[in-house]
Amino acid sequence: MDKRTNAITLHGNPFSLVGKEIKVGDIAPDFSALTTDLKSVSLSDYKRKTILISVFPSIDTGVCALQTKRFNDEAGKLSHIQIINISVDLPFALGRFCAAENINNSISLSDHKNLDFGLKYGFVIEELRLLSRGVVVINAEGIVTYVEYVKEVSEHPDYEKVLKMLK
Numbered sequence: 001m002d003k004r005t006n007a008i009t010l011h012g013n014p015f016s017l018v019g020k021e022i023k024v025g026d027i028a029p030d031f032s033a034l035t036t037d038l039k040s041v042s043l044s045d046y047k048r049k050t051i052l053i054s055v056f057p058s059i060d061t062g063v064c065a066l067q068t069k070r071f072n073d074e075a076g077k078l079s080h081i082q083i084i085n086i087s088v089d090l091p092f093a094l095g096r097f098c099a100a101e102n103i104n105n106s107i108s109l110s111d112h113k114n115l116d117f118g119l120k121y122g123f124v125i126e127e128l129r130l131l132s133r134g135v136v137v138i139n140a141e142g143i144v145t146y147v148e149y150v151k152e153v154s155e156h157p158d159y160e161k162v163l164k165m166l167k
Contacts, residue, residue, distance in 0.1 A: 002122065008132050010153040016126040019119035022147055028138040029120040033086060033109035036095030041109065043138075049082045051138045052166065054106075054157075055123050057130040059089050059097045063156060067133070068103060070159060075105035081166055087131055088112040123149070135162050 007017040020029075028051075032042045043051070054071045056064040068085050075083045083106035087094070094108040111117045111131060118124035123131045135157045137146035146165055148157050 003126065004122070008125065008149065008151055008153055010125075010128075012152075015128065015132075015153075017122055017132055017149070018124045018126045019115075019122040021122040021149075022120075022136060022144055024144055024147055026144045028136075028142050028144050031111075031117040031120050032114070033111045033117055034091050034113060036091045036098060036108055036110075038091055041107075046082050046084070047142065048140050050080060050140055050166070052081055052083045052162065053117075053121075053136040053138070054083060054085045055117075055121075055131050055134045055136065056085070056087050057125070057128075057133065057153060058087060059094055059108075063133070063154060065097070065101070067156060068097070068106075068108070069101060072101075072103045072106045074159075074163060078163075078166055083107070084109055086111055086117055088115070088118070088129065125153075133157060137162065137166065 002020050004017045030044045032040050071083050085108040088111050091110040118131050125132050133150040133153045135148045139145050
């Protein structure tokens with residue numbers, strides 16, 4: 001397993017990311033995760049669409065909640081984009097949050113069972129068994145066109161940069 005020592009920080013403390021680091025130009029690896037109603041879905045279920053994957057540690061933190069709301073709001077303006085929110089939160093927690101916050105323009109997935117997404121895309125924080133914060137964009141041909149691993153997990157991704165690239 002690939003390991004990037006001290007690849008990110010959380011509140012200034014260094015942590016390691018494990019899994020394959022994804023790069024622009026890579027063919028997006030297929031992965032499986034659970035929907036909020038416990039159905040297994042794969043990235044390949046959304047082929048032939050441009051996909052924005054919003055990655056975060058836990059929906060029950062302020063930055064993660066804001067990131068999910070922001071991309072959900074943007075999804076209403078970007079009808080040609082499928083937005084997928086993913087964390088290791090249990091499907092029930094994601095479902096509760098999405099229902100309470102009217103997150104209905106994007107899909108929320110749980111990677112808690114096998115870390116399939118996290119390991120294939122290099123977002124697993126080894127010491128915490130959480131996903132790090134970031135964004136991945138995949139074009140309709142299945143090629144990664146944008147990747148952001150947020151270096152300080154408690155900070156937001158660069159919304160403007162990714163949204164400008166999508167428009």
